[in-house]
Amino acid sequence: MYTQAMDIPGGPKAVAPGSPEEAAFNARIARDEKIEPRDWMPEAYRKTLVRQISQHAHSEVVGMLPEGNWITRAPSLKRKAILMAKVQDEGGHGLYLYAAAETLGVSRDDLIDALHAGKAKYSSIFNYAALSWADMGAIGWLVDGAAIMNQIPLCRCSYGPYARAMIRICKEESFHQRQGFDIMLALCRGTPAQKQMAQDALDRWWWPVVQMFGPPDADSVHSGATMAWGIKRISNDDLRQKFIDATVPQAELLGLTIPDPHLKWNGERGHYDIGPIDWDEFWRAVGGDGPCSRERIATRVRAQEEGAWVREAALAHARKQAARARKAA
Numbered sequence: 416m417y418t419q420a421m422d423i424p425g426g427p428k429a430v431a432p433g434s435p436e437e438a439a440f441n442a443r444i445a446r447d448e449k450i451e452p453r454d455w456m457p458e459a460y461r462k463t464l465v466r467q468i469s470q471h472a473h474s475e476v477v478g479m480l481p482e483g484n485w486i487t488r489a490p491s492l493k494r495k496a497i498l499m500a501k502v503q504d505e506g507g508h509g510l511y512l513y514a515a516a517e518t519l520g521v522s523r524d525d526l527i528d529a530l531h532a533g534k535a536k537y538s539s540i541f542n543y544a545a546l547s548w549a550d551m552g553a554i555g556w557l558v559d560g561a562a563i564m565n566q567i568p569l570c571r572c573s574y575g576p577y578a579r580a581m582i583r584i585c586k587e588e589s590f591h592q593r594q595g596f597d598i599m600l601a602l603c604r605g606t607p608a609q610k611q612m613a614q615d616a617l618d619r620w621w622w623p624v625v626q627m628f629g630p631p632d633a634d635s636v637h638s639g640a641t642m643a644w645g646i647k648r649i650s651n652d653d654l655r656q657k658f659i660d661a662t663v664p665q666a667e668l669l670g671l672t673i674p675d676p677h678l679k680w681n682g683e684r685g686h687y688d689i690g691p692i693d694w695d696e697f698w699r700a701v702g703g704d705g706p707c708s709r710e711r712i713a714t715r716v717r718a719q720e721e722g723a724w725v726r727e728a729a730l731a732h733a734r735k736q737a738a739r740a741r742k743a744a
């Protein structure tokens with residue numbers, strides 16, 4: 416998808432701040448034009464994008480793990496087929512995003528090595544355990560629902576390859592959200608025990624999902640620059656509020672209770688107010704000390720090692736094909 420730009424030697428050249436190149440870049444951002452891989456860009460813009468796109472890619476592939484664990488235990492053939500398709504979609508999202516990151520002059524292997532060495536971050540949410548089938552519903556409904564809120568504005572991101580990758584990803588995420596809600600709906604219309612499973616999943620996932628939007632705007636170190644560059648369009652707190660406002664009526668429709676005694680409609684603001692967020696828990700989960708952090712990385716490392724022979728075989732095959740093509744020519 417983005418291979419046209421992967422051969423740029425050494426990435427964009429450095430220029431002094433305040434240079435004509437930088438002025439032209441800023442003017443393009445102000446006109447809401449897309450920046451493409453071959454265009455000049457400030458080094459800080461490139462680095463910010465590499466950090467954000469690679470964290471996003473890592474989140475997609477680590478996000479496959481909690482749900483991948485449930486494929487063999489799905490309650491019906493239909494649910495199994497849907498869950499398998501969803502987990503495959505997430506792998507595809509990782510692929511588009513690693514490819515988008517590579518247009519900025521980094522290698523996918525290096526990005527994956529950083530993830531496996533514990534140096535790269537990914538979404539805090541995937542460090543939580545999926546304990547019951549209802550968690551497949553809660554993850555789709557809430558985690559993919561939160562991802563959509565975050566990702567829709569990224570379709571208008573100033574960096575072309577990232578924005579284009581997000582368009583397809585968002586279409587698939589909206590299917591993920593609906594399949595999750597459908598699982599919740601089936602459970603809530605089922606036996607009292609099934610409804611209790613759904614409530615229990617909501618109780619465990621709600622706060623980690625609210626935290627997923629990232630630290631409050633006042634403490635968000637990267638927000639200012641990413642907003643100015645048109646990478647991020649809506650702040651963490653505003654996205655969180657949009658998500659809460661959209662999700663509360665859905666929980667009411669399911670007949671479930673959101674585990675926040677302070678949750679209340681505020682007519683003056685036209686939004687829901689919520690209780691205090693436990694930011695210590697968020698920082699622990701982001702920093703590699705979440706309930707499943709070590710297990711997730713260990714699983715990723717094992718998958719990488721066990722898949723080495725496939726990558727080697729594919730490369731050997733490609734070399735053989737190229738040699739044959741040369742000989743024929």
Ligand SMILES: [Fe+2]
Binds near residue numbers: 475504505508584
């Ligand atoms: Fe995804």
Ligand SMILES: [Fe+2]
Binds near residue numbers: 505559588591
């Ligand atoms: Fe998804």
